[in-house]
Amino acid sequence: MGSIPTLPGLVSTMIETPRLKMHVLLRGPSDGVPVLLIHGNASSSTFWEETMLALPLGYRAIAPDLRGYGDTEDKLIDATRGCMDWVNDLLDLMDVMGYARFHVAGHSLGGSVVWAMLAAAPERILTATVIAPGSPFGFGGTKDIQGTPCAPDFAGSGAGIVNPEFARLIAEGYRGSEFQAAPRNVMNSFYWKPPFRHPREEALLSGVLSEKIGPNKYPGDAVPSPHWPGVAPGKWGPANAISPKYVGDSVQRMLTAPTKPPILWVRGSDDPIVGDMSLFNMGTLGKLGVVPGWPGDEVHPPQPMVGQTRYVLEQYRANGGSFREEVIPDTGHSPHMEKPHIFDPLFHAHLQSV
Template identity: 45%
Template sequence: MTLFDGLTSRAIDTSRLAVTILERTGDDPATTPERTVVFVHGNVSSSLFWQETMRHLPAELRVIAVDLRGFGGTENVPVDATRGVRDFSDDLHATLTALEIPTAHLVGWSMGGGVVMQYALDHPVLSLTLQSPVSPYGFGGTRRDGSRLTDDDAGTGAGGANPDFVKRLTEHDTSDEAQTSPRSVFRGAYVSPGYRSEHEDVWVESMLTTSTATGNYPGDAVQSANWPGFAPGTTGVLNTMAPKYFDVSGIVDLDPKPPILWVHGVTDAIVSDTSFFDLNYLGQAGVVPDWPGEDVAPAQPMVSQTRDVLGLYAERGGDVRELALEGVGHSAHLERPVEFRAALLRVIGYLAQPSDPAPPTEAIILRSAD
């Protein structure tokens, strides 16, 4: 792995599997949970994506980034998708237990946002930072209220993965010769148009750690009588977020309620009300043929669903801050690192809340202790 200065990697033997974590050199293992921040990456990525964020956080904090199973250096043990993302969240709990960390501030990106929400349903946490998180109702196949469109969740899960993209992951393709190459997908979907990074090779390297072995990415699919003709199987990464297996909207009933920061880019191509990774939206746009219409297969309003659930969380006494960043895609921590870190430090209580709220397009306080 390509590690930035000041970061180290090591494997942790847990009760479930061997997990690789990144840490900063010099961080004190005796740091209190109140000053411990744990980062969880998203789909087709790894802990490497968190390196810039980790390096620039205050030295008084202990920061750890964890590789989920089948990503980075962690074992590529098959994923039981019928448990939703619980294989991932249980692995995370086993890792923190092995590190003797009883609780912490959790930061989850994309699928990792779903992992940390599931973790909060099962274990106490001090705060949640959700960056471009998967909707609380999963990825694809639901109406705004979270109700499922079909009994088999047609059009969601592993069947929607592009075979050539999977092939290029398997072959560790670093080129940009095709739209389906990991590098092209990073440029076209992970970040906003025109964004460039001197560390792009590292981000692509991180994507290429994704295991495409049986039971990992993307998973299995089954035939469906419903459009577009497939439904999620029972194993693999993409199936974990199928709505019949995944629903973390129960966070609204947490007691006590940890403070939540929701950060997302307004131009996100992946998690959006008009997501280019939602088969129903692609059908509506004419990209996937024979779309049966909005009454049967509407696009999933992912951002609206998250706002609804977090709004209810706030109504029931939770402290929620939404940071919506104009001109930013799926990776706010890369594209707007200063704002991302400042918001994170506020939600974990390291910085005081600002006396004057930012403009409405930048920060919307749904409910806050201040």
């Protein structure tokens, strides 16, 4: 059983895999068509509950807590493998559960995991859905739609760009709203578009607070850099795992894979986290004057995250795959939670398309 109470109709369980013991939420018949749901950073499986309950009959919803999050066994994330620790954990989970092929959906960092899975094991995926996904080239430290690094050491990406106050308050289990970096404030200001408040705010906040904090955990280690903003990715933890330094050749592998599952890309029109002017990106913050010493658009512009994703998906299509982009208006970073009446029909139609 997980530590966060769930909505009626969901089963919370622990599943032992060869790599680690995973906490998983389940719904639907065990012989149903499997749908693997991968949560984002500073969140947990609880962020999928309404999506799970809305799935049509005949589907089996599977929402694990990723390594480093929730009630899953606390093991370190080797960031030098990019998202592959998570991919291997999830493929093992599906093996143990007896699912050779499955649908997969990922939100935010979970979308980054989906890109890596499309590169590593596309033959196992029936359809892929990415919701406000991190750029296929990684988060931070790149300057154009082709994913060219701003600096040779990928400065401006990784754990060093995470607000240490946010991580400290998660570690303390802080549920208040007194500080700007309070997890509750970050969730309500950035995960969705204000004034939206989620009816399960307390359970979701518990999900945010479930992230494992500490040396080599979240946010991870960082190294000093001679390049602006003076910090480059280290080797451990989730924030480093999504750095373009380690995402490596996954884009090329995804584009050249013989199997190309259809992709649905859903994003909110007003996403402050993943966008071409992301407020979590050093280039944007430098340009806005928030982070001093910005070297200018030539050297370190705001990362064109949406442009990069579209560029990669258009190549995916040109190489024989297919994708559909859906922009949900007046919506922030979590369209599946803010506008389920729009998201769910799109998602269900995509699942039923194969």
